[in-house]
Amino acid sequence: MSNANAYIAxxxxxxxxxxxxxxxxxxxxxxxxxxxxxxxxxxxxxxxxPVDQPRYFNAAAALSTTLEPxxxxxxxAAIEAAxxxxxxxxxxxxxxLIDLDLLLYEDRVIDRPGLTVPHPRMHLxxxxxxxxxxxAPSVVHPVLGVTIxxxxxxxxxxxxxxxxxxxVCSGE
Numbered sequence: 001m002s003n004a005n006a007y008i009a010x011x012x013x014x015x016x017x018x019x020x021x022x023x024x025x026x027x028x029x030x031x032x033x034x035x036x037x038x039x040x041x042x043x044x045x046x047x048x049x050p051v052d053q054p055r056y057f058n059a060a061a062a063l064s065t066t067l068e069p070x071x072x073x074x075x076x077a078a079i080e081a082a083x084x085x086x087x088x089x090x091x092x093x094x095x096x097l098i099d100l101d102l103l104l105y106e107d108r109v110i111d112r113p114g115l116t117v118p119h120p121r122m123h124l125x126x127x128x129x130x131x132x133x134x135x136a137p138s139v140v141h142p143v144l145g146v147t148i149x150x151x152x153x154x155x156x157x158x159x160x161x162x163x164x165x166x167x168v169c170s171g172e
Contacts, residue, residue, distance in 0.1 A: 004106050005037075006063045006072055007136050009119070009128050011099040013047060017057035020083060020098045025061060027079045034075060038062040040131035048125075053095040060103070060131035069105045073115055076100040103132060107142040118143060123151050 012020040021042065029036040040060045047053045065072055083098045103119045110117040118141060122128045129152035137149035144151065 003064045003066055005104075005139075006065050006069075006102065006106070007104040007132060007139065008061050008063060008076065009058065009099075009101040009103055009122070009132070010061065011056050011058045011101075011127070012097055013054045013056040014095050014097045018042060021057060021059055024079050024083065024098050024100060027082065028061070028063065028075070031075055031079075033066040034072070035064045036061055037064050038135040040134035043127065043130055045127040047095075048127075056127065058127040058131055060128070060135050062135040069102065069108065069110055069117055070112075070115055072105065073102050076102065101128075103128065104136075104139065104142070107140070109142050124155070126152070126155055129155055 010021045010024055012018075014020075025036055025039060028034050038061065042057045042059050045056045045058050047056055063072075067075060077100075080098055080100055101119055102115075102117060103122050105117050108117055119128070122132070123141065123144060129148060133149045133152040137147060139148050140146065141148065141151060146154075
């Protein structure tokens with residue numbers, strides 16, 4: 001297979017958050033078939049979900065990979081496990097040392113058990129879209145048909161009375 005472009009989100013809110021994200025990025029870059037091409041700035045964000053927990057560091061990365069989507073997801077899960085994450089035992093949206101999510105893989109739309117691409121909630125999360133727009137501003141969401149930068153801007157300007165998910169972004 002030739003190289004494919006993939007985009008991931010990274011997050012951590014336990015222990016040395018920066019070191020956990022940097023370690024996960026290094027592990028990705030050292031794996032056969034994966035190269036880290038670009039990494040966003042780290043941003044600090046409030047946790048999502050019902051659990052009282054520490055603030056997160058979040059980032060996004062652009063990858064070049066020869067792995068198919070499921071293989072990339074398995075590699076990401078192996079890195080999480082090597083960092084002590086056990087998805088089966090943790091509370092949903094609870095605290096975690098490392099979280100790696102596959103956001104986009106080329107322009108593919110995949111909906112299988114255990115693998116949904118594009119990530120089904122990425123367009124609703126500023127902690128995903130902010131960093132992702134730094135590494136992939138002109139990448140088009142394959143379902144929504146607009147750029148990541150546009151999605152970020154729409155979400156940033158959203159209010160209870162004026163959010164329009166089909167509003168035209170500059171350059172559309």
